Amino acid sequence: MSDTKKMNLTLRVWRQKGSQQSGSFKEYLAKDVSPDDSFLEMLDQVNEQLISKGEDPIAFDHDCREGICGSCGFMINGNAHGPQKSTTVCQLHMRQFSDGDVLNLEPWRAAAFPVIKDLMVDRSAFDRIIKSGGYISVNTGNAPDGNALPIPKVNADEAFSSAACIGCGACVASCKNASAALFTSAKVTHLLSVPQGQVERERRVLSMVETMDAEGFGACSSTGSCSASCPKDISLVNIAKMNKEYLKAAFNKKPETNLEEGV
Amino acid sequence: MLNFFKSSVGKKYLMGLSGLVWAGFVAGHMAGNMTIFISKEAYNAYGHAIVSNKLLLYGTEGALIWALITHVVCAISLSFSNKKSKGAVHGGSPNGSKGANLGSTWMAIQGSVVLAFVILHLATFKYGTHYETTVDGVVMRDLAKLMIEVFQQPGYIAWYVVSLILLGIHLSHGVRSIFQSFGLLHPAYQPIIRKAAIGYSVVVAGGFLSQPIFVFLMN
Numbered sequence A: 001m002s003d004t005k006k007m008n009l010t011l012r013v014w015r016q017k018g019s020q021q022s023g024s025f026k027e028y029l030a031k032d033v034s035p036d037d038s039f040l041e042m043l044d045q046v047n048e049q050l051i052s053k054g055e056d057p058i059a060f061d062h063d064c065r066e067g068i069c070g071s072c073g074f075m076i077n078g079n080a081h082g083p084q085k086s087t088t089v090c091q092l093h094m095r096q097f098s099d100g101d102v103l104n105l106e107p108w109r110a111a112a113f114p115v116i117k118d119l120m121v122d123r124s125a126f127d128r129i130i131k132s133g134g135y136i137s138v139n140t141g142n143a144p145d146g147n148a149l150p151i152p153k154v155n156a157d158e159a160f161s162s163a164a165c166i167g168c169g170a171c172v173a174s175c176k177n178a179s180a181a182l183f184t185s186a187k188v189t190h191l192l193s194v195p196q197g198q199v200e201r202e203r204r205v206l207s208m209v210e211t212m213d214a215e216g217f218g219a220c221s222s223t224g225s226c227s228a229s230c231p232k233d234i235s236l237v238n239i240a241k242m243n244k245e246y247l248k249a250a251f252n253k254k255p256e257t258n259l260e261e262g263v
Numbered sequence B: 001m002l003n004f005f006k007s008s009v010g011k012k013y014l015m016g017l018s019g020l021v022w023a024g025f026v027a028g029h030m031a032g033n034m035t036i037f038i039s040k041e042a043y044n045a046y047g048h049a050i051v052s053n054k055l056l057l058y059g060t061e062g063a064l065i066w067a068l069i070t071h072v073v074c075a076i077s078l079s080f081s082n083k084k085s086k087g088a089v090h091g092g093s094p095n096g097s098k099g100a101n102l103g104s105t106w107m108a109i110q111g112s113v114v115l116a117f118v119i120l121h122l123a124t125f126k127y128g129t130h131y132e133t134t135v136d137g138v139v140m141r142d143l144a145k146l147m148i149e150v151f152q153q154p155g156y157i158a159w160y161v162v163s164l165i166l167l168g169i170h171l172s173h174g175v176r177s178i179f180q181s182f183g184l185l186h187p188a189y190q191p192i193i194r195k196a197a198i199g200y201s202v203v204v205a206g207g208f209l210s211q212p213i214f215v216f217l218m219n
């Protein structure tokens, strides 16, 4: 192992017991941190010390720790997932920081994402947006053979890059308006780019935008912070596509084809 | 349809459309005012031609009043609801490579200054002192005289400089944003749109600023 220099950092962590309680920042020392530690490993070590002292460990969400599940995420000095671009906080390493740094750790801030505890927020509003239209309900049968359904490469690429969204919520947290436009539009564009998504396209966009607004997310101001903070680099072009799709759907009201009722 | 205008996306279409009306107007207004560089007579004749064409005058005024009211009403409504969406407590804002530029996050402040500017500007010129002059035998309003009079005051020029720079910043973000709001963004054109929006704003703000400064220095 290389003889990398250990560092000491000061963490100012948002502590909040529950959604009904009010929270505040508390200071902790993270000692002897290796630059090779991931950010979450560093927090694990701080938590072990807290537990050994009989204190309540800092709650934060995580699961895969390899940047694919979208569970993790909090603000580090105002930036969602920390300062490094295209990275989830579980994939962020302490070599991004220097000895003596003071880091403010905060949960995602959005009225639609109430704090559950400390750095954990309730992101079920995202699930409700998906539930309102982010799916295909046409029966597509068993899994078809690869390439049985020809899709032009540009469309496939587009669908894949939009589908890369892991739903972590960094876009909402980075937005001054707590807008979910990037998340919602990534889902809309993903399904819009493939043939299976065509049947319900109008209903989908109308109902997902409606749910997004009803859940209390803000409007888009095109500041671009969402895309800049996105660990998967979801592009602002998705928002443009969603808006255009929404305009078309709103003014092109066809009689509802209600698939659920088999009509 | 009604739901469309109530939605966050629909409001952005209204915001963009009304912004576009004004963005088109300010470019035309700025270009027309360039006649002051030719002569006072040319400037007065240009102004007279516009007010004489009642269809053009009332049509433009109507569009501008509709757009201003729509823009300001949507701006107020969006600003309040966006604040509410963000929630009561929030700490640091994105910075460094993840940050947004101030031009885009301070739209409401820039807009409010522009609104004050528009009102004051109308009071000073449209509803200001009515001097008269005769150009080629036609009696018309001597706006050039009023303009020279107004722009002898350094305080007034300073206010113009501040307001027009803010208008330029507002436009540089706004015009770019329209492409996103209206769904006209395309990966290949993103950088060009950004540059064109900045270019347009610099021309409009710079053009408007050149006129009072020219008048101040020449008199």
Ligand code: HEM
Residues within 6 Å of the ligand: A219, A220, A221, A222, B012, B013, B015, B016, B017, B018, B019, B020, B022, B023, B026, B071, B072, B075, B078, B079, B107, B108, B109, B110, B111, B112, B114, B115, B170, B171, B173, B174, B175, B177, B178, B181, B182
């Ligand atoms: C000459 C006058 C003005 C022009 C040319 C103009 C232009 C624009 C444009 C093009 C946009 C972008 C719309 C979009 O994203 O689709 C915009 C946004 C905005 N304008 Fe203006 N505007 C003017 C005056 C004002 C005034 C008087 C106010 C407020 C009192 C205002 C407040 C705003 C705000 C708050 C936004 C951002 C909305 C958002 O973040 O969603 N503007 N403006």
Ligand code: FES
Residues within 6 Å of the ligand: A061, A062, A063, A064, A065, A066, A067, A068, A069, A070, A071, A072, A073, A088, A089, A090, A091
């Ligand atoms: S824990 Fe799965 S993305 Fe970070």
